[in-house]
Amino acid sequence: xxxxxxxxxxxxxxxxxxxxxxxxxxxxxxxxxxxxxxxxxxxxxxxxxxxxxxxxxxxxxxxxxxxxxxxxxxxxxxxxxxxxxxxxxxxxxxxxxxxxxxxxxxxxxxxxxxxxxxxxxxxxxxxxxxxxxxxxxxxxxxxxxxxx
Numbered sequence: 180x181x182x183x184x185x186x187x188x189x190x191x192x193x194x195x196x197x198x199x200x201x202x203x204x205x206x207x208x209x210x211x212x213x214x215x216x217x218x219x220x221x222x223x224x225x226x227x228x229x230x231x232x233x234x235x236x237x238x239x240x241x242x243x244x245x246x247x248x249x250x251x252x253x254x255x256x257x258x259x260x261x262x263x264x265x266x267x268x269x270x271x272x273x274x275x276x277x278x279x280x281x282x283x284x285x286x287x288x289x290x291x292x293x294x295x296x297x298x299x300x301x302x303x304x305x306x307x308x309x310x311x312x313x314x315x316x317x318x319x320x321x322x323x324x325x326x327x
Contacts, residue, residue: 180293181206185233185245187252188301188311189225190319197323198222200229201314203307204236211236214314216322225315226252227281234288243294248301248308256296260286 184205191198198220202213213232217225226249234243247253260282263269268276276282288294299305301312 181239181241183237183241183243185230185243186307186311187226187229187233187245187247187249188308188315189222189227189229189249190312190315191220191222191225192319195219195221197319198225199315199318199322200225200232201311201316201318202229202233203311203314204233205307212310212314214318216318218322223249223251224278224281227255227278227285229311229315231281231284231288234285234292234294237292241292243292244297245294246297246299246305246307248299248305250298253296253298255282256285256289256294 186203187200189198189200197216197218199214199216204211204213213236215232226247230245230247230252263276263282268279270276299308301308
């Protein structure tokens, strides 16, 4: 199985508001950078989308180490999702799981790949996380400039 490192981040200006995501896929020391934006979204959606987009770029099942500064993403995939599925996609407080469609997609990708989900504190100098943050913000800038 191919070994892959993925780094992700999401950003939002307002919540909801214009948002962006940035991802880095590293395979055998070579980096591919991805970015995208949405005009009316949330930070959590962008955090999840960054992971989905990067994982969908992999052409074959891989052993993935995915690093994010989003506890929502990492805890969602490592602690919460099994309970949500077992309870019919409701939270412990009996509320529908937000962003269920993206979680379903992430769960399927998690079955395709062997993923280790890692959390890193944001804005602390982690080189790849800082780059993903810049990519996410560049995507927002490009979208809002283009739409003017």
